[in-house]
Amino acid sequence: MNTKSLTYNRVTERFHEMVEAYPDYPAAVWKSTSYTYSQINAYSNTVAKRLFELGAVSGSAVGVYSGRNLYFLIAIVGILKAGCYYVPLSDEESKVKILHCLADSDIQYVCMCSADKKDIFQDEGALLFMQECFVEDDENICCDNQNELIYRMYTSGTTGFPKGCSITHKNVLNFTLNQLFTNFSPELTILQMGSPAFDACTYEIWCPVLWGGKVVFLDKEEILDPERLKSAIDEFGITDMFITTSLFNQMSEMEPEIFRNLHCLIVGGSIASVKHLKKVYITCPSLRLFNAYGPTENTVYTTIHEINAKDFERVRMPIGKALENVKLLVMDEHHHPVEKGDPGELCIGGFSLGQGYHRREELNRERFFFYEGEKYYKSGDLVAEFEDGIYDFIDRKDNQIKLNGFRVEISEIEIGLNGITGVQEAVVFPQKRNETFLLTAYYTSASYLSTHYLRTEASNVLADYMVPDKWVKVQKIPLNSNGKVDFQKLNEMEKEMNERAGEGSTPEDEAEALFNGILEELADGEKK
Numbered sequence: 001m002n003t004k005s006l007t008y009n010r011v012t013e014r015f016h017e018m019v020e021a022y023p024d025y026p027a028a029v030w031k032s033t034s035y036t037y038s039q040i041n042a043y044s045n046t047v048a049k050r051l052f053e054l055g056a057v058s059g060s061a062v063g064v065y066s067g068r069n070l071y072f073l074i075a076i077v078g079i080l081k082a083g084c085y086y087v088p089l090s091d092e093e094s095k096v097k098i099l100h101c102l103a104d105s106d107i108q109y110v111c112m113c114s115a116d117k118k119d120i121f122q123d124e125g126a127l128l129f130m131q132e133c134f135v136e137d138d139e140n141i142c143c144d145n146q147n148e149l150i151y152r153m154y155t156s157g158t159t160g161f162p163k164g165c166s167i168t169h170k171n172v173l174n175f176t177l178n179q180l181f182t183n184f185s186p187e188l189t190i191l192q193m194g195s196p197a198f199d200a201c202t203y204e205i206w207c208p209v210l211w212g213g214k215v216v217f218l219d220k221e222e223i224l225d226p227e228r229l230k231s232a233i234d235e236f237g238i239t240d241m242f243i244t245t246s247l248f249n250q251m252s253e254m255e256p257e258i259f260r261n262l263h264c265l266i267v268g269g270s271i272a273s274v275k276h277l278k279k280v281y282i283t284c285p286s287l288r289l290f291n292a293y294g295p296t297e298n299t300v301y302t303t304i305h306e307i308n309a310k311d312f313e314r315v316r317m318p319i320g321k322a323l324e325n326v327k328l329l330v331m332d333e334h335h336h337p338v339e340k341g342d343p344g345e346l347c348i349g350g351f352s353l354g355q356g357y358h359r360r361e362e363l364n365r366e367r368f369f370f371y372e373g374e375k376y377y378k379s380g381d382l383v384a385e386f387e388d389g390i391y392d393f394i395d396r397k398d399n400q401i402k403l404n405g406f407r408v409e410i411s412e413i414e415i416g417l418n419g420i421t422g423v424q425e426a427v428v429f430p431q432k433r434n435e436t437f438l439l440t441a442y443y444t445s446a447s448y449l450s451t452h453y454l455r456t457e458a459s460n461v462l463a464d465y466m467v468p469d470k471w472v473k474v475q476k477i478p479l480n481s482n483g484k485v486d487f488q489k490l491n492e493m494e495k496e497m498n499e500r501a502g503e504g505s506t507p508e509d510e511a512e513a514l515f516n517g518i519l520e521e522l523a524d525g526e527k528k
Contacts, residue, residue, distance in 0.1 A: 042136035047078025058083035066113030083143030164358035188213030244483030
């Protein structure tokens with residue numbers, strides 16, 4: 001860990017420096033209109049004053065109900081000016097999750113950046129509608145307080161209620177100001193791709209705004225349309241982007257040239273596909289392409305790796321080296337460091353590590369520990385460290401299953417399936433059946449691939465016990481609001497296809513006949 005000191009105590013200190021240094025520079029673009037640093041500052045002053053009028057005090061939790069829009073930026077800056085911290089509530093989330101977040105953080109005030117589902121908040125405290133805050137107030141507000149928190153972000157995890165990860169000003173300042181992986185300067189222009197409740201938003205908002213650059217807001221429909229996205233990159237001069245692995249894989253299949261005019265593209269959120277990264281790397285020769293890794297608990301990215309041609313000789317893409325002021329240990333189940341090259345659980349410490357989970361003391365004791373006087377977080381991820389300090393991501397610990405007595409990583413199966421000729425993208429879902437697991441492979445393909453072909457090709461690269469039991473072709477792998485694979489939706493799609501096949505309707509065209517043929521093969525495969 002290379003230790004770099006932190007010059008500031010609060011994100012707002014740095015923001016006000018940017019306002020003074022670049023008052024007339026564009027800080028944001030929304031609906032093709034630019035908004036300067038002085039305008040964002042003035043609007044956020046209004047937000048801070050309105051929060052005071054509603055009764056907010058230093059240290060209050062303020063919800064921000066929003067989609068991808070300018071109001072979100074103005075709201076969070078205003079909240080910080082008031083000495084409060086923000087809790088992002090995505091307008092794509094369920095009512096159940098939103099109500100849980102409100103109750104868990106004792107949220108009494110909500111900045112409404114979106115009109116969708118506003119009935120959810122009728123009995124949930126004071127609402128501040130951001131459209132009413134589009135009033136410039138030049139009287140600078142900057143509450144001098146001791147509140148360390150900047151935001152609390154809720155992650156669903158694999159089981160139970162969402163967990164609130166509490167992140168401090170220090171964490172965000174270290175992530176935004178002490179890193180070197182791209183050109184942090186007033187030329188930095190980043191597109192907000194993710195949901196406001198996804199921690200990549202911290203990179204998309206604060207990295208440009210704390211460097212005199214600008215953030216570009218687009219509607220979700222524009223982001224998911226390859227042609228419109230490419231047009232926006234060119235029109236607004238977007239230099240840098242983060243994109244989830246699943247969405248990147250889909251876009252690289254459709255139109256890899258989308259990213260040609262970017263300076264830097266960061267891919268992360270799940271295990272990288274070497275095949276899809278190579279396609280974009282070759283198509284966009286001037287693009288700097290990165291593979292990043294990091295849990296929400298450690299403020300966005302923990303490691304990052306700039307991809308080079310030699311990486312495509314690997315089976316797995318490395319996740320790279322630790323960011324500045326981030327400490328990493330690879331440990332066995334007894335909290336003892338393993339030898340370099342041996343697999344173990346990645347444990348994370350340093351300046352970017354958050355406070356822990358809000359009101360989850362038992363979970364905090366389970367996931368956080370002290371080693372040689374330093375606090376570390378047990379990520380639950382299996383990695384190995386190479387001799388050059390680069391880390392290889394193996395899989396989630398909870399993504400390991402026992403098949404016929406063998407311990408298997410789901411990622412290893414997916415890597416094998418994605419290498420089959422004709423398969424564009426494949427994911428694997430293990431379903432518990434008695435003492436073993438039934439493996440279902442969901443895949444996309446531009447052409448018809450028989451189950452026999454898929455099984456044969458899979459058996460060439462995988463052990464027999466790792467070959468999926470079922471194969472389900474889908475038109476597209478569905479993604480959730482954070483851009484990750486939505487396995488619940490995949491399961492629903494499979495049920496709908498099976499119900500349609502069970503109706504025995506007469507195919508109306510050749511495509512439907514082919515579709516039903518695939519389903520018949522799937523049914524035959526389940527009986528074997």
